[in-house]
Amino acid sequence: MSSRIFHIAANTFREAVRDRVLYNLIAFALLLTGAAILVGQISIQIERLVVINLGLTAVALFGVVIAIFIGIGLVSKEIEKRTLYTVLSRPVARWEFIAGKFVGLSGTLVVNASCMAVGVFAALLYVSRQLHGSDAWVLVAIYFIVLQFLITTALALFFSSFSSPLLSAVFTFCLFVAGSFAEDLRGFVGLSHGLQHWMAVIAVYAIPNFSALNIINQVAHGNGVSGQLVFWNTAYALVYIVAVLSGAIVIFEYRNLK
Amino acid sequence: MQTSKLLNVLACHLPAETFVTLPPYSVARYNFSVPAIEILGLEKVYHVGFWRKRPKRALHPLSFVVEQGEIFGFLGPNGAGKTTTLKMLMGLVFPTGGSAKILGMDLDDPRMKAQIGFLPEQPYFYDYLTAHELLRYYGQLSGVNSKQLTARVDTVLEHVGLKDSAGVQLRKFSKGMLQRAGIAQAILHDPKVVFLDEPMSGLDPMGRREVRVLIEQLKNEGKTVFFSTHILSDAEALCDRVAILNQGMLRGVGAVEELTAGLRGQVEIVWAGTSVPPSLRSAACRIAGDTVRAVVPSDQQDNVIETLRREKLRLISVTPVRVSLEDYFMAQLSPDQPSAAAANGKAAQ
Amino acid sequence: MRRRRTIRIAAALLILSCAGSVFLLRLVDRLRENATLEETIYISSPRLLKHLSLGYEGLLADVYWTRAVQYFGEQHHNDSGEYKLLWPLLNITTQLDPHLVPAYEFGAAFLASRPPLGAGLPEQAIELVEYGIRNNPDDWHLYYDLGFVYYDLKDYAKASDAFERGSHVPNAHPFLRIMAAQTAQHGGETRTAQMLWTSVYETTHDPQIRDNAKSHLVSLTADLQCEELEQIVAAYRQRTGRNPSSFADLVRAGMLRGIPVDPTGTQYRLDDDGHVFVSQPADFPYSEKALPSGYVPRRR
Missing domain, CATH: 3.40.50.300 (P-loop containing nucleotide triphosphate hydrolases)
Structure with a gap:
């Protein structure tokens, strides 16, 4: 990795930290503590289920909100405040800027998710007094969630490379929702005909498949996934990210920074 | 500029290995013969409007060199x-067109x-x-x-x-x-x-x-x-x-x-009266109801005063003009000012 | 220029990675093919879902309704004959939106039917439709659907009762009253069934329900024809003291004008015991009388 990408990433991370983004961890901790105490008192047998479901869903939602709302500002804020001018007038290529921003926010999200993972395990330990071997799947679920964050970040970055922050947020959010309902879209492909069918087929391959990356419920029931799925899901996420970021770079390289 | 020539001479006499030990940009760093900025026909046309069809020219082809x-x-x-x-x-x-080089x-x-x-x-x-x-x-x-x-x-x-x-x-x-x-x-x-x-x-x-x-x-x-x-x-x-x-x-x-320079060495002559002698038409303008002002090169000052006397016009003042960049600037900004083109041509040489 | 090179590399990467992501997505899909619908009802509590939908339960109900139809269509298409998710999907759908009448109709038709054709859960079908009636007491279709479920269970009194209740609803279709009477008096008769299914065939807008009614009618017709043919066989036996070896015997005896064919145009068959049956039983899924002896509907 070029040292410039690293420095831009580090600065992005520093910005997130100084803008108190990690304060969301406090909200997360409160939510999980409350849930753990409440669940520990009232439900029998399904404490683990509730803690895993609630904990992982919160990890996903908190992270996606951060990915979208910081992601859309990564480029546009620097243009608006003209800080980008002083960066690009240095020996920094535009693609390095995009890559650095992506790595920086990804790093922030990984750190954030790691802290949350510790929280989930603490809550799990609290409600069931011990950890089981199958709890290791929770880590895989969080890993898949992090892959979702990275894709969302790339999408936010892509949209913000050519449209306004508000529109970028709307587009990214829509794609996130569509990606979460990817399975239903697939069902539609099976039932539709003609033009509709082909449009649905294109949509299925164009939108990110978050359904495959969501194993929260399986994990909550103590079921794992195959190692093959972990590997190919990772490959899919990375290739999808490369596609989105290359698109962002092509657009950004052509852009006049008026 | 003298230092630059000196360095150039020195550079020519340095053994080739000297450059090898320097960071890659050092050749340019010590090469004063390269202009700092070279702009050749650089132009920019933006396309505005919803469909970006309407061209709007931000910059006509621009050329100059900064040493x-x-x-x-x-x-x-x-x-x-x-x-x-x-x-x-x-x-x-x-x-949109043209090119530029820095160093x-x-x-x-x-x-x-x-x-x-x-x-x-x-x-x-x-x-x-x-x-x-x-x-x-x-x-x-x-x-x-x-x-x-x-x-x-x-x-x-x-x-x-x-x-x-x-x-x-x-x-x-x-x-x-x-x-x-x-x-x-x-x-x-x-x-x-x-x-x-x-x-x-x-x-x-x-x-x-x-x-x-x-x-x-x-x-x-x-x-x-x-x-x-x-x-x-x-x-x-x-x-x-x-x-x-x-x-x-x-x-x-x-x-x-x-x-x-084009504006330097001029005098401002002000006189009372409504008529303007034909020879002064291009330089004169009325500043109040019966006051006329003309700016002429100082070597024509005597001729003008002589003309005014012949025409029986009352001379009010003769003042040498102090020219600043601002005067030049203002002259450039009014596009139909004849002196602008003249000065432009001169400067371009 | 460096910039051009960057753009060229990025564009090449873009194309390669787009193709790569399509390829990888197909691969991932193959790995988790069977997982697709199972997980859609991991949250099986409608009440929890209602809270999670943040007030947009109508939209979520539509999503679940689409899933139910897709699920049924997919299983039907695959001939799997298994519909274990149909009940939870329909239950969630109607709990989220109790006024989604098509969901009750669909449930009545396909929850109650016997396994290769439906989920074989008549009790759940009754529960679903009764719940629908409680929430939409003025829709006569629901009483009609309920009557059918009971009719299928051969509980003609309850079926008649359901049609009767429906006939009192304002704007109810006039034939509900006739159906109530007919079911009460001639419940077990094939002609009653024929009348009921014809009314379904003519009133429904749902193509799947219409197809279902059609295959009921085809089966019923075959049943009726077999019944008539067996009466002729019985008459032949009375006359000759033995069963006919084929329909040709009956034709020669002047009791039939030609070799009889079923509603799909295929010839009927006759066994040594004088039993008449269809040659392609799979085409007559609802038939009760026109099947070869010992025939068990095959699960594919």
Whole structure:
């Protein structure tokens, strides 16, 4: 990795930290503590289920909100405040800027998710007094969630490379929702005909498949996934990210920074 | 310019190995024969409107050369195309036509970019950083050796008078302090050419004086300074040469004395009466109901007075004209002023 | 220029990675093919879902309704004959939106039917439709559907009762009253069934329900025809003292004008015991009398 990408990433991370983004961890901790105490008192047998479901869903939602709302500002804020001018007038290529921003926010999200993972395990330990071997799947679920964050970040970055922050947020959010309902879209492909069918087929391959990356419920029931799925899901996420970021770079390289 | 020739001569006599040990950009660094900035027919047309169909010309083809070691003023009213030109040189906006080189290298050449500094108009920086952190970050991006970076940051901060505020977050900076931080980041990596976009705008008289002193220091260090401004007195006091831009078109390039030479040595003659002798028609204009004013070259002064006496017109005053860059500037901005074309032609030589 | 090179590399990467992501997505899909619908009802509590939908339960109900139809269509298409998710999907759908009448109709038709054709859960079908009636007491279709479920269970009294209740609803279709009477008096008769299914065939808008009614009618017709043919066989036996060896015997005896064919145009068959049946029993899924002896509907 070029040292410039690293420095831009580090600065992005520093910005997130100084803008108190990690304060969301406090909200997360409160939510999980409350849930753990409440669940520990009232439900029998399904404490683990509730803690895993609630904990992982919160990890996903908190992270996606951060990915979208910081992601859309990564480029546009620097243009608006003209800080980008002083960066690009240095020996920094535009693609390095995009890559650095992506790595920086990804790093922030990984750190954030790691802290949350510790929280989930603490809550799990609290409600069931011990950890089981199958709890290791929770880590895989969080890993898949992090892959979702990275894709969302790339999408936010892509949209913000050519449209306004508000529109970028709307587009990214829509794609996130569509990606979460990817399975239903697939069902539609099976039932539709003609033009509709082909449009649905294109949509299925164009939108990110978050359904495959969501194993929260399986994990909550103590079921794992195959190692093959972990590997190919990772490959899919990375290739999808490369596609989105290359698109962002092509657009950004052509852009006049008026 | 004498130093540059000397260095050139020295460079020619140095053994070839001398260059091998230097960092890659050092060839350009010591090669004073390459102009600092070379602009050839650079132009920009934006496409505006919803479908981006309507062309809007921001800059007509622009050509000029800035030599190394110069302080070059880029003058024009707001909206003249100064910032567009600067952004094209910085690679932020892409030209529709023409080309430009800085230190003999392409605009997207990272070796060139390591040797230039840029202060945008009304800069605003990462306000969550302290001045020290900001400069470290920019130094890292410019590829400054990390061992030297801390010392270099301290030196530059002291240089722009921000030594005491080094640990303060930029969100607490005043406008003047921000401008100084901006200059600091532009000169941090010891660039060969410094581009400053409206460096004095929004500053109080003290601040402007400080910036002026800084620019002069940069020149003394052998750097090229290219700055845009719409404040003429600053340009007049500082610049070796200026370019004047209006409505996206170059109106003149040259030393201040050269540009104003066309207007120098003139006298203003004012007389009472309503009639204007035919020989004075082109130079005269009525300033009040029965007062006429004419500006003529001083060698014609006696002839004019003689003419007025023959016509029985009452002479009110004869005053030598003091020409400033502002007069030239105003003359350029009114497009149909005949002297503009003349001066332009002269300056272009 | 460096910039051009960057753009070219990025564009090449873009194309390669787009193709790569399509390829990888297909691969991932193959790995988790069977997982697709199972997980859609991991949250099986409608009440929890209602809270999670943040007030947009109508939209969520539509999503679940689409899933139910897709699920049924997919299973039907695959001939799997298994519909274990149909009940939870329909239950969630109607709990989220109790006024989604098509969901009750669909449930009545396909929850109650015997396994290769439906889920074989008549009790759940009754529960679903009764819940629908409680929430939409003025829709006569629901009483009609309920009557059918009971009719299928051969509980003609309850079926008649359901049609009767429906006939009192304002704007109810007039034939509900006739159906109530007919079911009460001649419940077990094939002609009653024929009348009921014809009314379904003519009133429904749902193509799947219409197809279902059609296959009921085809089966019923075959049943009726077999019944008539067996009466002729019985008459032949009375006359000759033995069963006919083929329909040709009956034709020669002047009791039939030709070899009889079923509603799909295929010839009927006759066994040694004088039992008449269809040659393609799979085409007559609802038939009760026209099947070869010992025939068990095959699960594919």
